[in-house]
Amino acid sequence: MNEIIKLRPIETSEPLKNLDRICDMESGRMSGKIFWDKDIYEQELEKVFARCWLFVAHESQLPKAGDYLTTTMGEDEVLVVRQKDASIRVMLNACPHRGNKVCFAEAGNARGFICNYHGWSFGADGGRLMGMHESKCYEESGFDKSQHGLRQARVASYKGLVFATFAEDAPTLEEYLGPMTWYLDVMLDMDEGGSEFFGGCIRSTIECNWKIAAENFVGDILHGGWTHDSAAKAMLGGPVTNVGELPESYSVNWNGHGYEFATDVVGNAATLGEREINKYLHTLRPKVAERLGEFRSKLIGAISSFTVFPNFSFLPGQNTVRVWQPRGPDKIDLYTWVIVNKNAPQEIKDKWRRGAMMTFSPTGVFEMDDGENWEYCTKTSRGMVTRYQDLYVGLGMHTRIDDSELPGNVFRGQLNECNARAFYQRWKDLLQSPTWADVPDRNGKMR
Known part of the structure; x- marks a missing residue:
């Protein structure tokens, strides 16, 4: 095979000024300017997307x-x-x-x-x-x-997922993902056959900033009980369980990656409206417990969401995988796939695909709710006064569990903005760092 040609490295421009003022995660505050500013967006392309x-x-x-x-x-x-x-x-x-x-x-x-x-x-x-x-x-x-x-x-690659970077000084993928692979295995390695993408790619366009969508999946279950209330009731055929009433739930992050989850086995899966999927997961759970342990066996279809920084997100149980492709500060192309166990019965795979189209697709009952909110979060931030208005990201301050046996930085409960704070802190650190060696390690320091 031909040798890879060494080309000149990507040049790094000077960091933007005033980032500390418009993004202060110590106090849980930021400015809407980060969602529309063109100079910030150009720095993101250079220091986030060209390096991560x-x-x-x-x-x-x-x-x-x-x-x-x-x-x-x-x-x-x-x-x-x-x-x-x-x-x-x-x-x-x-x-x-x-x-x-x-x-x-x-x-x-x-x-x-x-x-x-x-x-x-x-x-x-x-x-x-x-x-x-x-x-x-x-x-x-x-x-x-x-x-x-x-x-x-x-x-x-990690268990079927292929990643790439153009940065020669970037850490290895193993170092980049860190302990979050323990949680990724809940979707990728719950069955001995591994996973596969099933069906084609659903492509759509949303007029929003990429960070708003990525942040939603990194840890915002708070919106679910309000934004998606009527859709969830329609799909479940009855009242929706209040996330705050679930017996055990957590938020976990590491270097900007974040996962919020409950331990209710099939909460997300149930919203597909396909009872056979619920039965399949319950039947599979004892084998998952043998493979991944009792704790992770309770997460296989649970109410949860996950973002691998910067723009790669999952909905476990719903089994949709998506990439928020930036197309300017106020537009994304959304690529969505359905991920399933390779050894799952064909009819179960088909039900997952149909369920995903009903819920998280351009005409899905949940995605339309999200798209409208994300678009207006972006559009209103253009206002001359609005762009400097403080946005609150302080929910769940001081809820870190220091003695948890779970991997990563663990926080109490899903109704928490700790993962969003870690996401935006990582974003700011990258924009302020000329090289990967300059990026601070804040694990264990975020509140």
């Missing part, structure tokens, strides 16, 4: 050599390609001649990729330029093809 590990695919989407899909990392177009040796490569979907896309299809199988503009061609690994239209005129000018490959990202 970002989800790009599930391995089940690329079963054979030559299988590929196109996606984005921030606003950078990328190709994700399965190689002959079964590895996966991620590279810029941009020709190094004039920057045109080299692949316009969403997915497929190919031996290589050719730019429509001047015929520059690349193998499936993208490592080197293989040829071009009118190649003789290049040769006469002393052109070295070996120095013009598609820019390569670092790639790593």
